Amino acid sequence: MREKATTLYLGPQHPGITGNMMIRLKVEGDTIVKATTEVGYLHRAFEKLQEQRNWLQSFTLMCRFCVPETDPMEESYARAVEAIEGREVPERAKYIRVMVLELARLASFMLWYGGQNGSLGLYTMGQWSVGDRNYILDLFEELTGGRVYHMYIWPGGVRRDLPKGFEKRVIKVLNYLEKRLDDYDDLMFDNAIFKKRTQGVGLVDKKTAIEHGVVGAVLRGCGIKSDIRIDDPYEIYDQLDFEVPTAEGGDIWARALVRRQEARQSIRIIRQVIDQMPGGAFYNQIPNPLKWTLPKGDAYVRTESVRGEIGLYLVSDGGNKPRRVHLRGAAYVHAVSLLEDVLIGENVADVSAIMNSLGTCPPEIER
Amino acid sequence: MSFFDLKGTLKPLTALKQFGKKPHTIEYPKVKKEAADRYRGFHFNDLEACIGCGNCSTICQNAAIDMIHIEGIEGINGDSGLRPRIDHGRCCWCALCVEVCPTGSLSLTKDYLYVSDDPDSFLWVPGIDNPEGKNNLSFTSDEQSLNDFKRISMPELEGMERVKSFAEVVLGYNEEQAREEASRCISCGLCTEACPEHMHIPEYINAIATGNDKDALRIIYDNNPLPEMCGKVCTRRCEDVCAIAVRGEPVAIRWLKRYATETAISSDITREIVNPVIKEPNGKKVGIVGAGPSGLTAGYYLALRGYDVTIYESNAKAGGATMYGIPKYRFPIESLDKQIEYIEKIGVKIHYNTTVGKDITFDKIYKESDVVFMGVGFPKAWTLGIDGEDAKGSMQAVNYLHEINDGEEVEIGNKVAVIGGGNVAIDAARVSKRYGADVTILYRRRVQDMPADWEEIEGAEDEGIHIVPQAIPIKVIADKNGKVTGIEYLMAEMVPDERGGRPKPVAIEGSNKVLEITALMGAIGQQADYSFIEGTEYEGKIKVERGRIVVNEDQQTSDPKVFAGGDAVNRTADAISAIADGFRACKAIDKYLIEK
Numbered sequence: 001m002r003e004k005a006t007t008l009y010l011g012p013q014h015p016g017i018t019g020n021m022m023i024r025l026k027v028e029g030d031t032i033v034k035a036t037t038e039v040g041y042l043h044r045a046f047e048k049l050q051e052q053r054n055w056l057q058s059f060t061l062m063c064r065f066c067v068p069e070t071d072p073m074e075e076s077y078a079r080a081v082e083a084i085e086g087r088e089v090p091e092r093a094k095y096i097r098v099m100v101l102e103l104a105r106l107a108s109f110m111l112w113y114g115g116q117n118g119s120l121g122l123y124t125m126g127q128w129s130v131g132d133r134n135y136i137l138d139l140f141e142e143l144t145g146g147r148v149y150h151m152y153i154w155p156g157g158v159r160r161d162l163p164k165g166f167e168k169r170v171i172k173v174l175n176y177l178e179k180r181l182d183d184y185d186d187l188m189f190d191n192a193i194f195k196k197r198t199q200g201v202g203l204v205d206k207k208t209a210i211e212h213g214v215v216g217a218v219l220r221g222c223g224i225k226s227d228i229r230i231d232d233p234y235e236i237y238d239q240l241d242f243e244v245p246t247a248e249g250g251d252i253w254a255r256a257l258v259r260r261q262e263a264r265q266s267i268r269i270i271r272q273v274i275d276q277m278p279g280g281a282f283y284n285q286i287p288n289p290l291k292w293t294l295p296k297g298d299a300y301v302r303t304e305s306v307r308g309e310i311g312l313y314l315v316s317d318g319g320n321k322p323r324r325v326h327l328r329g330a331a332y333v334h335a336v337s338l339l340e341d342v343l344i345g346e347n348v349a350d351v352s353a354i355m356n357s358l359g360t361c362p363p364e365i366e367r
Numbered sequence: 368m369s370f371f372d373l374k375g376t377l378k379p380l381t382a383l384k385q386f387g388k389k390p391h392t393i394e395y396p397k398v399k400k401e402a403a404d405r406y407r408g409f410h411f412n413d414l415e416a417c418i419g420c421g422n423c424s425t426i427c428q429n430a431a432i433d434m435i436h437i438e439g440i441e442g443i444n445g446d447s448g449l450r451p452r453i454d455h456g457r458c459c460w461c462a463l464c465v466e467v468c469p470t471g472s473l474s475l476t477k478d479y480l481y482v483s484d485d486p487d488s489f490l491w492v493p494g495i496d497n498p499e500g501k502n503n504l505s506f507t508s509d510e511q512s513l514n515d516f517k518r519i520s521m522p523e524l525e526g527m528e529r530v531k532s533f534a535e536v537v538l539g540y541n542e543e544q545a546r547e548e549a550s551r552c553i554s555c556g557l558c559t560e561a562c563p564e565h566m567h568i569p570e571y572i573n574a575i576a577t578g579n580d581k582d583a584l585r586i587i588y589d590n591n592p593l594p595e596m597c598g599k600v601c602t603r604r605c606e607d608v609c610a611i612a613v614r615g616e617p618v619a620i621r622w623l624k625r626y627a628t629e630t631a632i633s634s635d636i637t638r639e640i641v642n643p644v645i646k647e648p649n650g651k652k653v654g655i656v657g658a659g660p661s662g663l664t665a666g667y668y669l670a671l672r673g674y675d676v677t678i679y680e681s682n683a684k685a686g687g688a689t690m691y692g693i694p695k696y697r698f699p700i701e702s703l704d705k706q707i708e709y710i711e712k713i714g715v716k717i718h719y720n721t722t723v724g725k726d727i728t729f730d731k732i733y734k735e736s737d738v739v740f741m742g743v744g745f746p747k748a749w750t751l752g753i754d755g756e757d758a759k760g761s762m763q764a765v766n767y768l769h770e771i772n773d774g775e776e777v778e779i780g781n782k783v784a785v786i787g788g789g790n791v792a793i794d795a796a797r798v799s800k801r802y803g804a805d806v807t808i809l810y811r812r813r814v815q816d817m818p819a820d821w822e823e824i825e826g827a828e829d830e831g832i833h834i835v836p837q838a839i840p841i842k843v844i845a846d847k848n849g850k851v852t853g854i855e856y857l858m859a860e861m862v863p864d865e866r867g868g869r870p871k872p873v874a875i876e877g878s879n880k881v882l883e884i885t886a887l888m889g890a891i892g893q894q895a896d897y898s899f900i901e902g903t904e905y906e907g908k909i910k911v912e913r914g915r916i917v918v919n920e921d922q923q924t925s926d927p928k929v930f931a932g933g934d935a936v937n938r939t940a941d942a943i944s945a946i947a948d949g950f951r952a953c954k955a956i957d958k959y960l961i962e963k
Contacts, residue, residue: 192375
């Protein structure tokens with residue numbers, strides 16, 4: 001006998017997710033028959049605020065678009081401004097930027113490890129990975145002065161040079177993390193519960209992925225090799241040797257496998273960057289920020305974040321502030337429209353795990 | 368997957384090997400974490416170094432910083448007396464305030480913990496509410512500052528090229544240089560406070576920076592009718608207090624004004640751009656004695672307000688000391704003519720070659736006008752008061768400059784000594800150099816004590832003028848025909864002033880030296896010439912004290928119908944103060960006549 005459908009309001013708080021959003025579920029028993037995502041809990045109008053702030057003030061808002069991974073946002077803004085203005089970036093700054101971006105990826109993976117497992121009730125993993133993430137945050141604190149909001153990559157280069165001996169301390173953390181990733185494998189990827197809860201759950205097939213414009217690890221989890229760092233390389237990614245892992249299956253498990261390998265690739269990239277780090281200037285200074293104007297023009301830049309491609313469109317009318325800033329991150333696609341499709345037929349208990357796996361990040365959705 | 372996954376069940380148990388390991392987290396409050404050297408914690412402000420420019424408040428995109436009065440900190444020249452107060456509930460710790468702070472007084476500290484249930488207590492004045500922060504600085508602007516400390520250098524003629532003619536030494540910024548220099552300004556407004564005339568400096572610099580040169584000119588003419596003169600020879604007290612100058616070179620405010628005024632190449636174009644509103648004639652008459660900067664300023668703004676203005680000038684040209692005292696390589700005559708023409712086109716009548724007291728009586732002007740303004744200046748030089756001063760070839764520098772600027776020839780020979788350290792001394796020396804003389808300046812104190820503009824002193828040295836500091840002249844030596852042949856002087860040592868003033872030169876006995884010369888110029892100061900009212904009823908009515916006319920804050924003299932300004936009134940003896948006097952007098956005269 002078919003059970004009577006019930007409406008269930010899930011959220012706006014979700015385990016393991018930064019920010020708030022709500023999902024209205026129609027369930028029969030504990031099977032979802034319809035899902036409607038409802039956002040609007042977190043709208044801060046950053047894009048609009050930036051239109052009232054000068055080019056440098058706007059920079060400080062960029063990192064706040066997405067709390068778990070702030071640096072790709074700063075990177076996008078810096079590159080867009082540089083493209084409009086034609087400002088050169090010193091070679092050393094490019095290397096430092098890539099190092100910071102990859103450290104940010106690692107930190108974000110650590111948060112994901114915790115979130116993905118936490119959503120399944122496997123809390124030990126979260127204790128470990130969030131604790132280990134602190135070693136990376138310590139590095140950020142030393143380099144940028146901030147642990148989470150770095151405000152470090154800015155137009156013209158980076159804000160400060162590497163402190164003395166910083167590279168050595170990065171290597172030390174990388175060595176430690178590499179060992180820890182093996183521990184994570186024991187606890188997570190070899191865990192029968194994790195496998196059972198993730199294999200065949202939250203399926204995204206290739207066709208759906210392409211239809212929705214899915215990006216990043218979710219796309220690579222469907223077996224499609226796509227990464228902005230390779231497809232449209234920026235900074236010095238074209239000079240680095242790294243792989244873009246993929247996995248077949250399109251379920252939470254496949255996406256987890258992709259991320260598992262990506263974390264190791266980030267370590268590989270950082271080691272190369274440190275080996276090849278050139279000397280010289282780290283910053284091509286902008287003029288007095290109060291009188292700094294950009295020529296009329298626009299720029300669209302693409303940056304790879306842990307959740308996937310970020311697109312930033314920046315328009316200048318020749319004045320001292322942006323005419324328009326528009327940022328579209330991966331979460332907008334994954335956690336609004338795609339999520340509604342993916343949830344159909346799934347179990348209520350798996351919703352959080354699926355949301356995590358798709359890289360749901362409400363602050364990035366609402367901006 | 369088998370029904371029972373043995374490996375998958377056992378593997379996670381390996382986590383137990385972590386048991387007992389020291390965690391990365393710390394046990395607060397038992398253990399406190401030391402923040403990194405660059406940590407962006409709470410603010411600290413060095414109150415002594417801070418000048419209250421407010422740039423931190425301007426850049427703060429959260430409006431978390433406001434500038435407030437602090438008890439015990441008074442506003443002085445170059446310090447607004449305000450200090451930043453930071454709302455740590457709004458702050459996002461981006462530290463842009465630190466990086467735009469021109470003095471480097473604002474920093475962030477390693478302190479990151481503050482707990483209170485009172486939201487108002489998050490509002491701090493850094494430096495006052497957390498004095499201990501000084502020992503804990505972390506994020507400072509020492510490594511990186513967003514201020515542009517380097518000035519765009521002004522193209523000039525080479526030193527040896529200059530002395531061949533009276534061609535203008537300073538060549539002026541081109542458009543690109545002006546835009547670049549203007550964009551260094553942080554619009555703090557300390558300059559406006561320091562300027563006697565309170566010109567709208569940040570506003571016109573901003574107009575230049577954004578490419579609106581015409582707007583800049585209009586803003587400048589709002590309270591200065593002789594801006595090109597100021598753009599070339601102003602004593603620029605604004606630049607002394609420029610916030611950027613604390614750690615760098617001040618914004619070239621004078622040169623930027625010069626750039627903006629030079630864009631209007633004739634008086635007609637000036638008028639077209641400025642396009643001032645001239646009120647209908649109101650039937651009131653104002654007589655002005657002296658067409659110097661103060662008289663011209665009062666005249667121009669009174670004419671705009673509908674007054675019938677007549678200026679009486681004893682010389683053949685207007686401009687006063689700026690016409691006859693300043694050499695043409697600093698301030699070309701075309702430049703002055705353009706500005707005077709413009710003022711005349713607005714409706715100011717100037718009677719040239721009309722000496723009050725000789726060609727027209729002061730009484731006539733007084734009786735025919737509703738108000739009289741006296742801008743009579745300091746045309747008479749102080750004499751040195753040493754033996755032999757009346758020898759042939761011994762003259763006053765100010766008279767020398769007057770005659771040269773009048774186009775006359777003055778016999779000075781080939782060895783000139785100038786006594787004094789002010790701008791007049793330097794001007795006379797540099798002019799003599801242009802007539803081929805070997806010039807020496809004798810000054811009582813040290814070079815750094817010279818009241819002349821440092822750029823002028825450098826210019827003189829570049830042109831090969833010798834400066835002998837700590838030299839006190841005692842006697843002029845003349846030959847039997849009464850013609851000057853030498854100057855005898857004593858070397859001096861600097862003795863600290865017991866009352867805390869500047870060190871005093873004291874002559875060293877027996878250090879007598881003689882310099883062979885063909886001409887001597889005294890430049891130790893000037894005084895007013897009140898002969899036109901001496902012996903008349905006005906002598907007592909218009910109060911004069913220690914050589915200066917006494918005025919109230921409205922420039923009004925002891926005779927309510929008479930106003931005065933310029934060198935004869937104020938001690939600063941520069942054109943911009945005279946312009947300020949004229950402008951103030953204009954407003955006061957307007958008020959006085961309306962109320963009457």
